[in-house]
Amino acid sequence: MEALPPDSPAPSGRMLTLTCQRPAAGGTFVARHEGRVVFVRGAAPDETVIARLLDDPEEAKNARFWRAEAVEVLEPSPDRVPTVWPEAGTEGVGGADWAHIALPAQRRIGSEVLQELLTRAKVRSFPVEDAQVEPASDDEDGLAWRTRVRYAVDPSRRVGMRGWRSHDVRPVGHDPIAVREISQLDIPSWAAPEGTEAIDAIGPSDGPPAIVIVGRDLDQASIEIPARWDGADVSVQNASGLHPLRGDGLVRERVGDRVFEVSQTGFWQSHRLAPQLLTDVVDADLDVHDGDVVWDLYGGVGLFAARAAQAAGPGSEVVSVEGSARASALAATNLADLPGARAEHAECVAWVREAVAAGARPDRVVLDPPRAGAGQELMRLLASAVTSRIVYVSCEPSTLARDLAAIEEKGWRVTDLRAFDLYPHTHHIESVAILEPAP
Numbered sequence: 001m002e003a004l005p006p007d008s009p010a011p012s013g014r015m016l017t018l019t020c021q022r023p024a025a026g027g028t029f030v031a032r033h034e035g036r037v038v039f040v041r042g043a044a045p046d047e048t049v050i051a052r053l054l055d056d057p058e059e060a061k062n063a064r065f066w067r068a069e070a071v072e073v074l075e076p077s078p079d080r081v082p083t084v085w086p087e088a089g090t091e092g093v094g095g096a097d098w099a100h101i102a103l104p105a106q107r108r109i110g111s112e113v114l115q116e117l118l119t120r121a122k123v124r125s126f127p128v129e130d131a132q133v134e135p136a137s138d139d140e141d142g143l144a145w146r147t148r149v150r151y152a153v154d155p156s157r158r159v160g161m162r163g164w165r166s167h168d169v170r171p172v173g174h175d176p177i178a179v180r181e182i183s184q185l186d187i188p189s190w191a192a193p194e195g196t197e198a199i200d201a202i203g204p205s206d207g208p209p210a211i212v213i214v215g216r217d218l219d220q221a222s223i224e225i226p227a228r229w230d231g232a233d234v235s236v237q238n239a240s241g242l243h244p245l246r247g248d249g250l251v252r253e254r255v256g257d258r259v260f261e262v263s264q265t266g267f268w269q270s271h272r273l274a275p276q277l278l279t280d281v282v283d284a285d286l287d288v289h290d291g292d293v294v295w296d297l298y299g300g301v302g303l304f305a306a307r308a309a310q311a312a313g314p315g316s317e318v319v320s321v322e323g324s325a326r327a328s329a330l331a332a333t334n335l336a337d338l339p340g341a342r343a344e345h346a347e348c349v350a351w352v353r354e355a356v357a358a359g360a361r362p363d364r365v366v367l368d369p370p371r372a373g374a375g376q377e378l379m380r381l382l383a384s385a386v387t388s389r390i391v392y393v394s395c396e397p398s399t400l401a402r403d404l405a406a407i408e409e410k411g412w413r414v415t416d417l418r419a420f421d422l423y424p425h426t427h428h429i430e431s432v433a434i435l436e437p438a439p
Contacts (some may be wrong), residue, residue: 007295010224013052013053014052014053015051015052015053015071015141016033016038016050016051016068017045017048017055017074018031018032018033018038018040018048018049018051018052018068019031019046019047019048019075019423020040020043020044020045020046020047020048020049020253021030021045022045022112023109023427024039025117025397025398025427026039026427027033027041027098027426027427028067028097029043029044029100029424030148031043031051031068033066034262036064036065036066036095037065037066038051038053038065038066038067038068039066039067039070039096039240040067040068040069040070040116041067041069041070042069042070042071042075042089042100043091043099043297044077044079044080044100044101044117045077045109046077046078047071047073047074047075047076047077047080048075049073049074050070050072050074050176051068051069051070051071051073052069052071052387052436053066054066054067054068054069054165055067057406058398060190065209067165067384069090069091070090071090075282077101078399079101079105079109080100080101080102080199080351081100081101081102081277081285082100083099083100084096084099084142084143084176084177084425085099085169085173085174085175085176085177085425086173087170087173088425089138091163092163092164093160093162093164093170093171094162094164094165094176095161095164095175095177095426096335096426096428097164097423097425097427098425098426098427099425103135103142103168103424103425104341104422106142106421106425107132107133107134107421108337109427110133110429111131111132111419112131112235113427113429114397114401114419114431115128115129115131117397117401118131118192118397118401118404119226120401121401121402121403121404122405123196123401123404123408123414124228124408124409125413125414125415125416126321126404126413126414126415126416126433129429130417131419131431132415132416132419133420133421133429134419134420134421135368135420135421135424136139136271136273136274136277136420136421137273138273138423139271139273139342139421139424141292141425142421142425143176143177143424144175144176144177144180144272145173145177145179145270145271145422146177146178146179146202146270146271146272146288147202147268147270147271147272148200148268148270149175149178149182149202150186150198150199150200151199151200152197152198153166153168153192153197153198153199153408154169157192157193157196158321159189159190159191159192159199160172160188161379163237164337166222171188171360172188174312177216177425178201178203179203179272180203180290181375182201182202182203182209182299185201185211185228185229185232186228187199187201187211187399190226192213193213193215193218193222195215195216195218196218197215198214198265199212199213199408200212200214200237202251202264204251204253204262204268205252205253205254205255206215206254206259207251207252207255208232208233208247208265209231209232209233210228210232210234210235210247210251211232211234211235211238212225212231212234212235212242212264212265213235213236213237214235214236214237214238215238215241216235216238216239218236218237218238218243219238219240220236220238220243221244223236224252225245225246227362229378230410232363233246233247233248233249233251233264234246234361235247235249236263238282240265242265243377249263249264250262250263250264250330250421251263251264251268252277253268253275255279255289256279257301258306258334260299260301260302260303260306260330260334261301261330261333261334263326263327263328266301266324266326266330267292267300267327268301268326270422270423271423273422274420274422274430277392278303278304278420278430278432279304279307281418281437282304282307282366282391282393282432283300283308283311285389285391285416285432285434286311286364286366286391287364288308288311288316288364289312289316289363289364290313291312291315291317291364292312292316292363292364293315293316293317293360293363293389294308294312294318294319294362294363294364294365294366295307295319295321295352295364295365295366295367296319296321296365296366296367296375297309297321297348297352297365297366297367297369298322298323298369298370299320299321299322299328299331299343299368300322300324300327300331300368301319301322301327301331301334302320302330302331303331303339304320304333304344304350304368305319305320305331305335305341305343306335306338306367308340308341308366309335309338309340309341309351310338311339313366314339315340316340317340318335318338318342319342319343319344319361320341320342320343320344320347321343321346321348321351321352321357321372322343322344322345322348323345324345324412325345328344328345328379329345331343337422347368347430348367348378349375349377349378349381352378352381352382353377353381356381356384356385357406360385361385361386361387362385362387363386363387363392364388364390364391364403365382365390365392366390366392367391367392367393368393368394369394369399370391370395371395371399372396372399372404373394373396373399373400373402373403374392374399375403376406378401379406379407379408379410380406380407382407383407383411383412384410384412385405388436389434389435389436390407390412390434390436390438391433391434391435392404392431392433392435393432394429394430394432394433395396395428395429395430397419397429397431398404400431400433404417404433407435411438412435412437413435413436413438414433414434414435415435415436416433416434417431417432418431418432418433419431419432420432
């Protein structure tokens, strides 16, 4: 192939022969072509591929980097294995970008990415080489773990999943990472009603599976539930809200001896083992004592607050703060039997700002923010108010690294950081960090 000048536009669809090197955040691998960085999906470390450029020529004209997708492997990486999900490969669905990489290698690569992000953010109080991605116990093959699956629907009413960085709806085939309860529903073979935009499937740990048919203009009275969905709860989500057709619009999730009510459209950890694993880790890391004041920020339906209240005893105060009104109301229900625990519906940064201004001094805080992270203001507020310990649960290592560096600047240190492979065959990582005031 003839060489392209580094400042020339990238013709979308152009084929390049590239040798991929280190991993990048986001699940791609870094290659170079004529001095320009190319992020390649579907590759693996130290392998040579033919890749198709994905960027629009005009948009890429002045871009510092290009994006590409491997279409043929010329020299395979030692980490490459037969994919567990062929439909997630080239021009396939976007839900398993590392399905072609051996599971131990996925965790090694994830560790490298996490360590690089911590280094770039200049986190200094924790040895970054100790940040290693661990498997969830009893998850040996990384299959049949996902309890929440979203399907897309195209204008022809075909059900599938969207491609990587694409709006195209593509065939799913057999999804090997969905739990059996979801796979048995065989949702991709259903001809969705006109106006359907998406279909959510939930396989909870307690009670029947649930299906939510999503479409702004859907008429719930017109939906015909197929016979194979007998035993599943079914709802319609349209512009006027959630309308249960069968069931009450909730799913039940069991963690230890407690059952949590969760909205069918609400947040819950997607890996079948994650709620128990993270609850156990957060419980040990918080190390709550009787009489402590504990805040659970971005508390959802009260998962971490419930365990903290159980550990703290009736002499403590445990507050779950959550921005979703529906999740906060369910947290109040889920915490109702625990003395000293309560749920507050509020935007977390505003709530903490007001509480700190009023002189609040919590002993311990756990926070589990969305991918955007906590942000500098919240980390500053917590650094000024928390007396003992912060446990930060993160699903996005780049924003975690940023926030850890921010609180180090306020005189705190990272005393432990663990990372877990709770999204096998994808590049995502769940992390839990312990923060304490520096001595």
